[in-house]
Structures are given as C-alpha cells and as structure tokens.
Amino acid sequence: MDENNKKTRRKFLDRGLKLGVAGVLGGIGLSKLSAKFAPDDKAPTGETMELMTTDGTIVEIDTSEVMEVEHHHHYSMDYNVREGIPNRKFVMVVDLAKCKNALKCQQSCNKNHYITGDNAWLKVYKMQESADTAPYWLPTMCQHCDKPACVTVCPVDATFKREDGLVLIDNERCIGCRFCMAACPYSTRVFNWGDPGQEVTLNMDMTGVEPTPEYAGRPSLKGTVDKCDFCPHMVKEGELPHCVTACPNGVFYFGDKYEDTVTNGEETLRLSKLLEDKAGYRLLESLGTEPSVYYLPPVDRLVDFEEGMSEFKEFESVEKPSEE
Amino acid sequence: MKKFDDIVSDLAPREFGKTGLAWIGFLVVLVILGIVAYADQVIQGQKVTNMRDYALWGIYISNFVFFVATSFVGSATVAILRLTNNSWRTPLVRIAEIITLACIVMAGITITIDMARPDRVMNLFIHARLQSPITWDIIIIPTFIVISLLMLYFPLLPDFALMKKHFETSKPRLSRWYGRLSLKWTGSSAQKALHSRSIMVLSVLILIAGVMLQTIDAWLFSTTYRTGWDSSAFAPYFISGAFVAGIGALVTVIYIVRRTRKLEEYITEGHFDKMGKLLTLACIIYLYFNINEYVIPFFTAKKGEDAHLESLLTGHYAGLFWFVTLAGLVLPIFLLLFKKGRKPLPMFFIGIVVVIGSWWKRYIIITPTLLEPFMPIQGVPESWRTYFPSAHEWIITIATLAMALLIITLLVRFLPAVPVQRTADEMETKAEASLKKIAS
Incomplete structure (x- = not known):
C-alpha cells in the first residue's frame, strides 16, 4: 500500500522518458551553440551514454554533453482558464x-x-x-x-x-x-x-x-x-x-x-x-x-x-x- | 332593439359587490403568502423545495408550462376567429385577451421563481447565448407580452372613449383616465380604417408569436435526450395542448363573468354552444397527439420508454395519468358531443376539469421523465427517487395562480369585459338587416 502510494506520486508523464529526451536534446543544442561562441570549459570525460532521440534513433554522446534542463510545468499564468492548456487533450x-x-x-x-x-x-x-x-x-x-x-x-x-x-x-x-x-x-x-x-x-x-x-x-x-x-x-x-x-x-x-x-x-x-x-x-x-x-x-x-x-x-x- | 345607452351601461365596468371584494381579499392573501414563501426560498435556497438532483425541475416549471399554454387562448380563439371573420367571437375576445395577458405575465414571473440565482438574472442578457433554448424563451416571452398587451389595448380604444363619456358625471376621475387611455379616439372613418388594419396586423403577429412561444416551450424539453421528452412531435403536441388549456380557461372565466355581471343577453347559450364545439375540436386534436406520443413508444417498447410508460400507465403516476387523460380529455369530448353538454353550466364544470387536467398534465410530462434518467439512481438519499412538491412550492405556485386570477379580476373590473362599441355596431347592423327583411 505504502509502496503503491509512493509510486503513484511519481510525476505525471513529463518526468518520464519524454522529459529526459527533451532535456538531453536541449542540452545538446545548447552545448553545441555555446561551443561555437565560447571556448568549451568542459573537457570530454570519455564516458559516453546512449540516448534515444525523438525519431527513435539511438545516439551515443559524451556524458559531459548532457545537461539537465529545468522543466516548468506551471501553466497557470500562461493560458486562459476558458480556453485551456494549449495543445493538450x-x-x-x-x-x-x-x-x-x-x-x-x-x-x-x-x-x-x-x-x-x-x-x-x-x-x-x-x-x-x-x-x-x-x-x-x-x-x-x-x-x-x-x-x-x-x-x-x-x-x-x-x-x-x-x-x-x-x-x-x-x-x-x-x-x-x-x-x-x-x-x-x-x-x-x-x-x-x-x-x-x-x-x-x-x-x-x-x-x-x-x-x-x-x-x-x-x-x-x-x-x-x-x-x-x-x-x-x-x-x-x-x-x-x-x-x-x-x-x-x-x-x-x-x-x-x-x-x-x-x-x-x-x-x-x-x-x-x-x-x-x-x-x-x-x-x-x-x-x-x-x-x-x-x-x-x-x-x-x-x-x-x-x-x-x-x-x-x-x-x-x-x-x-x-x-x- | 336595445338602446345604445343601455348597452353601454350594461357593459360598462362596475364596482365590486361584497363577494367581489371578498374574492379580491382572498387572492391578495394568497399572493402575500406566496411572496413570504418566496422570500424564504431566496434566503435559504431551493432546498426548501422538494426538488433535488434527479427531480431537478418541479411544479415551478410545470406551472410555467401551464401558464404558457393557457396564454395561447389569445392566439387560438381571438386571432383565428378574427382572421376567419367569425362574428360570434365579439363578446368573448376581450376576456380571451385578458387571460392571455395575465397568463403570459405570470409565465415570465414563474420561470424566474424557478431560477436559483434570481440575483443574476441580468446574466441572461449580458452573457446571452443564442444556441440555448432558454435564450429563445427570453426573446419570445417579452415579445409575446408586448403583442398581447397591444392586442388587448387596441380594440379597447373606442370603448375607452365611450367609457370616458359614460362616467363623465358619475366618476370624473375615472373618466379622465379612460379619456387619456382612449388616445383621442373620435371614431372618424380615418381612425376606424387605421384601427381595423392595426388589429388585423396584430392578429397575424400574435398567431405567429403564439405558435413560436408554444414551440420554444416544447423545445425546452425535446432538445434534451430524456426519455419521454426526446420526441420530434413535441411542438405540435404542446400547441394542441395549449388550445385545450386556453379554451378551457376561457369557458370557465366567461361563465363566471357572465353570471356575476348578468350578461346573459350578450353572452348567450349560442356562444357556449360554439365554444363547446371549439373545445371538442381542440380536445380531439390533443387526444390524437397524446395517442401518437404514448402508443408508438409502447409499440417499440425501447427499454427506457417501456419503464417510463409503465410508471404512467400502471405505476406510480397511473392515477394522475388516467385522471388527466380520461377526465381532462376523453370525458369532455364525450360530453361536449351532446347539445346538453354545451349548455353554460355543464360547460363551466367541463371547463374547470379541463383546466385542472391541463395543469396536472404538465406535471405528468415533466416529473416522471426526470426520475427515469439513463443512469440508475444510486448513491443519493432514497427520498430523491420520488418527487412531490413541498409546502413552499405549493404556496408559491398557488400564489402565482392567484395572481393570474387577480390580474384577470382587476382587468375585468376596470375594462369593459365585453367590447361595447362593437357589440352596439353589430346589434345595429342586425337590426337594420331585419328591418330590411320586413320592408321587403
């Protein structure tokens, strides 16, 4: 029962695979961008990890490239109460x-x-x-x-x-x-x-x-x-x-x-x-x-x-x- | 032939006698009780009613539908008889118009009583949405009130002028009021032409508005999925029912006015005979729609329909159902087929039964359907599975009926209940015709 409750408290959808992928891709994009403008202060660690992109291809990247994106899920100010949360059903x-x-x-x-x-x-x-x-x-x-x-x-x-x-x-x-x-x-x-x-x-x-x-x-x-x-x-x-x-x-x-x-x-x-x-x-x-x-x-x-x-x-x- | 002045004094409004005053007092007491009960309902909320989440509408709504239906008499008798040039209508039209006005005004008040948030009534205009049948009602009811007010007022103009003259010496103040209301009516041929044309236009308008009103009223119910309401024949069903309720009310009121004002010479047995035939026709048409409405679902016997019909025919509502069907519809048809049944006194009793039957008929249309939803009724107190109005509901509803009667009584008191000018004109033409006959 307690176990159940803990599990159900898991964040809904976005803390799952999807968010992870979004975060990683965002991270890649950002790090690539920053690499162009500023000298990279992070040295490759040599350790790599496998990740899946949105189209389903598995890619292998250096762990130093991975960075977490803070995810906001507070729509409260962003949408009209009568119109609803955009792009959801x-x-x-x-x-x-x-x-x-x-x-x-x-x-x-x-x-x-x-x-x-x-x-x-x-x-x-x-x-x-x-x-x-x-x-x-x-x-x-x-x-x-x-x-x-x-x-x-x-x-x-x-x-x-x-x-x-x-x-x-x-x-x-x-x-x-x-x-x-x-x-x-x-x-x-x-x-x-x-x-x-x-x-x-x-x-x-x-x-x-x-x-x-x-x-x-x-x-x-x-x-x-x-x-x-x-x-x-x-x-x-x-x-x-x-x-x-x-x-x-x-x-x-x-x-x-x-x-x-x-x-x-x-x-x-x-x-x-x-x-x-x-x-x-x-x-x-x-x-x-x-x-x-x-x-x-x-x-x-x-x-x-x-x-x-x-x-x-x-x-x-x-x-x-x-x-x- | 009666002299013109005699006709005027016969038909001119008269002060109440003792009975009249007692009657007014009685009605006023009922209305006051209703206002007190309504105030309590506003303070406490509609928990003072016996309506609950399943029986979510009760006698406020069925009473509203009854008022709307009865108001149809102005369209049904008056306009149709006018447009078809039926001259026997003359002594009946004014009272029909008075009933129409009283009922439609009370319909508007009654529907507001059912609103749980009367303080937000302006939302109906501020946030009105045209797709809601209630908005259609909000449009048609005031329209109908205006048209029926004009329909009562226009034909009164010559009579107001007559009353001004009639009361000039005996009651100067009243006379001045009649004078103001007569809008400088002189009876010139230009005025007369305009007058009769306006009345013609109004007759057409009230007929159209009346049909729209009954239709929208029926659509309030048939636009839902509910068993017993989900019927494509609901609008004509309601229109034909309105004919019955309206003419029933007319017969009853006419009888009382005729008796208390001793108008036997003007409202003759012949008039009752004609009204009796009209009522028979209305009842037969309504019976036809009733058969249509109940027999077809009985034949196909869909699950929900079957349960609904069972509760009506043999179940909880069987007593009421057979009362409104047999006493309120079949019996009048039978009795009115005989010439003796169309005499004034029998007609009066038939009229009363028809009106009572019409009132309960609306109850039978609304309550049983609500208590047979698609999902089973579970998880709510057992008392929610049935509905019978609470004391508050009865007191308020009786007050609305009393108020309608009060409006009718007061209008009959202050207006010539039978059109004076027209009656005199008709008598004159009749006399001329008979004179011509003798001469030839």
Whole structure:
C-alpha cells in the first residue's frame, strides 16, 4: 500500500522518458551553440551514454554533453482558464475489469473538492444490463464530452468547453436554471440546493485564494451547479487527478490524447493500443456526445463482484461527519 | 332593439359587490403568502423545495408550462376567429385577451421563481447565448407580452372613449383616465380604417408569436435526450395542448363573468354552444397527439420508454395519468358531443376539469421523465427517487395562480369585459338587416 502510494506520486508523464529526451536534446543544442561562441570549459570525460532521440534513433554522446534542463510545468499564468492548456487533450480510461468498488476514488474526490452535499461527483454504480449478464462496478464522473449537451443548452455560457477537452463551470456566472442537468444524459451534475456550508469558504476568505472553475468545489456556491472538473488544478502541476491516485486497484488511467498516452500512476500505456486491445468503449455512445472518458469492459476480472458489495451503499455517496 | 345607452351601461365596468371584494381579499392573501414563501426560498435556497438532483425541475416549471399554454387562448380563439371573420367571437375576445395577458405575465414571473440565482438574472442578457433554448424563451416571452398587451389595448380604444363619456358625471376621475387611455379616439372613418388594419396586423403577429412561444416551450424539453421528452412531435403536441388549456380557461372565466355581471343577453347559450364545439375540436386534436406520443413508444417498447410508460400507465403516476387523460380529455369530448353538454353550466364544470387536467398534465410530462434518467439512481438519499412538491412550492405556485386570477379580476373590473362599441355596431347592423327583411 505504502509502496503503491509512493509510486503513484511519481510525476505525471513529463518526468518520464519524454522529459529526459527533451532535456538531453536541449542540452545538446545548447552545448553545441555555446561551443561555437565560447571556448568549451568542459573537457570530454570519455564516458559516453546512449540516448534515444525523438525519431527513435539511438545516439551515443559524451556524458559531459548532457545537461539537465529545468522543466516548468506551471501553466497557470500562461493560458486562459476558458480556453485551456494549449495543445493538450485530456482523456481518461476506466478499466472496469479492475474495479471492485473500493470507493477510495470517491472518498478522495469528495475530500479534495470539499463536497458537502448528498450527491458525489464521482459515483460507482452497481450495474447489471440484464438478468442473464454479469454484474459489474461502473465508476462514472463527468464524461467531458466533445459535444457536450450541457454546454449547448446553457443560456449564459457558465458551463463551457475548453480546447484541452475539459468541460468546466463558472459558478460565479451560473444562474441556477438547471437546464444543463436536464440535458446531461450521464446524470453527473449536482446542484447546491442550499448553502454548501464548506469550511473552505471560510479559509479562502483568509488566504485570499481566487475562486476558479479550475478548482471546482472551492468554494461551491448556493444555487449553482457543480460537477467533476477532471482536476485541472492537479494536472497543471503535473499531477494526476485525485481519483486516479487514490485508486488502490489502478482502475483509472489519465492522459493526453494527442500524446496517445495514459497512466494510472503505475503503468503508462499507449491509449490507442489499449483501447484497441481491450475493446474500449464510451458510455451511451449512440447519443453522439463524444465523451472523453473511455471504458474497458469488465472481462477477466481478478476479483469477485460480490467483494465490492461490502462497500456498496445504495443511498449514500458522500460520507457525513458522524454526529456525536 | 336595445338602446345604445343601455348597452353601454350594461357593459360598462362596475364596482365590486361584497363577494367581489371578498374574492379580491382572498387572492391578495394568497399572493402575500406566496411572496413570504418566496422570500424564504431566496434566503435559504431551493432546498426548501422538494426538488433535488434527479427531480431537478418541479411544479415551478410545470406551472410555467401551464401558464404558457393557457396564454395561447389569445392566439387560438381571438386571432383565428378574427382572421376567419367569425362574428360570434365579439363578446368573448376581450376576456380571451385578458387571460392571455395575465397568463403570459405570470409565465415570465414563474420561470424566474424557478431560477436559483434570481440575483443574476441580468446574466441572461449580458452573457446571452443564442444556441440555448432558454435564450429563445427570453426573446419570445417579452415579445409575446408586448403583442398581447397591444392586442388587448387596441380594440379597447373606442370603448375607452365611450367609457370616458359614460362616467363623465358619475366618476370624473375615472373618466379622465379612460379619456387619456382612449388616445383621442373620435371614431372618424380615418381612425376606424387605421384601427381595423392595426388589429388585423396584430392578429397575424400574435398567431405567429403564439405558435413560436408554444414551440420554444416544447423545445425546452425535446432538445434534451430524456426519455419521454426526446420526441420530434413535441411542438405540435404542446400547441394542441395549449388550445385545450386556453379554451378551457376561457369557458370557465366567461361563465363566471357572465353570471356575476348578468350578461346573459350578450353572452348567450349560442356562444357556449360554439365554444363547446371549439373545445371538442381542440380536445380531439390533443387526444390524437397524446395517442401518437404514448402508443408508438409502447409499440417499440425501447427499454427506457417501456419503464417510463409503465410508471404512467400502471405505476406510480397511473392515477394522475388516467385522471388527466380520461377526465381532462376523453370525458369532455364525450360530453361536449351532446347539445346538453354545451349548455353554460355543464360547460363551466367541463371547463374547470379541463383546466385542472391541463395543469396536472404538465406535471405528468415533466416529473416522471426526470426520475427515469439513463443512469440508475444510486448513491443519493432514497427520498430523491420520488418527487412531490413541498409546502413552499405549493404556496408559491398557488400564489402565482392567484395572481393570474387577480390580474384577470382587476382587468375585468376596470375594462369593459365585453367590447361595447362593437357589440352596439353589430346589434345595429342586425337590426337594420331585419328591418330590411320586413320592408321587403
């Protein structure tokens, strides 16, 4: 468990191979450039190392040529919150074969988004399509559709679609008409019927943190809609969304469609190959909403469905602090 | 033949009697209660309603749809009868126009009551997005309010001039108001020509705007994927339903006005007979669309549709469903086929049942669909799986209905509820015609 947590804390994507290569190539470029203008003060060490370039060729260079490039992944100032992180397209893959309803995802999501209502943003449904077919656990969150029905019907552009694939809500603008909730076929949106009563609201007043649609739930506002935001506040720091890191079974994979990679923190996989090999699909595909969340069918399951029943609560998704 | 002055004094507005005042007082109390409940809703948030994440719309929306539907009476009866030159419309049009105005104003208020952030209502204009059906509503409702206001006001001009004269000695202050409102109407032929042309233009406009209003209202629902709403026939379904609701309301109000103002001479049994036939036609058309809306999904029996229909036909909503279908639609058709059924008193009761049925019909269209989403309802309190309005919702909704009745009552009080000038003119032409007959 501890081991798992350590692993999942590994930086997301960029600390992997790709960053290393980028750093090396940058280093080569810089050192070559500097060699032209200034006498090289670094003597070749004679030690060489093998590196792979972006086009896949293995090159051998002197270790003195290698230098680390400091990598910045703080987009916060660089992009428009309504337009999104440039050149990214975030996707999620949920492997139903691994899910045993541990609900760590939901608990982590509830905690990190300060959810105080009665309806969690991330739900794990007990599903059974028909009497003859096997039951399975189905975690759902906002599907971040490419053709989002909610965005189409919003009269004030409070919920919007970004270029990086995210569907977010500006709860400072939402008028509380709930048309988006009627339009969403995945029943993923929740409403603040009363005052959310979050502690975070109080803290924010003191710390002066600006509310942003990028950290939905901080704070939630009375009379506005909330939902899963795909955790852009984590992603822009190079971290994985809370549900991904919290899952002990590696059910959730998060990644970038343009890079064609997704990771659950333990393994990083080719998105296209994963979907092809495991027959990935999307929920209610026939509606044409083009979700950004893919599902891998619950085949060859390692655990019994019944094991998840101990955690299953039909009428609760947000644990309330016990009143004692 | 009645003398002109008698007609004027018969039809001129009258002060309330004791019952009238009690009625006004009753309505005012209901409205005040509603305002208090609404203030509480604004302070506490909509948690005071029984709406939750699944039943995310409730009777505020179904009441809104009811008001919108009832407001169609101004387009349906008035404009169509005007454009087709049906002269029996004369004593009915003013009341139809009053109902239309009251209902569309209340529709606008009701939809704002459903908004959880009324403080941000200006966002609808500042950040308006044309692709949202709500924005279409924001455009059409004020447009319709303006047109129906003009539709009420224009035909009133000659009557205002008459009322000015009528009350000149008895109530000089009221008379001055009528004078101002009559916009210097003298009844010259130039004014008359302009007048009738303007009314013609308005009739066409209100017919178009009315159809657009009902259509947009239907599209609020059918532009979603939801089972029971996702229907390409929703707009004509709503338009035909609006005919029923509107004429039902008209019959009811006309009956009460006729009785309290003793207008039997002007609003005759013949008028009720004609309205009865019109209501039958409306109900038959609506029944047709109902069959279309329920029988086809029943036949194909897609999974979601099947569950939806089951809850309506035999399940949780069966009682309401059969009430609105049988009592609100089938029974009126049956009763109105008989001449006795089209007498004023039976018509009054039929009208009331039709209006009540129309109100619950909107509830049946909205609530069951919301409680049958594509994903199963799990992980929320058990009470979220059902919906029945809370005390706040009832009090506020009853207040909106009371307010509509209050507007209607006050307009009937201060305006000639039956067009005076036109009635007199028609009586004159009729008398002339009969004179000619005798002479020949």
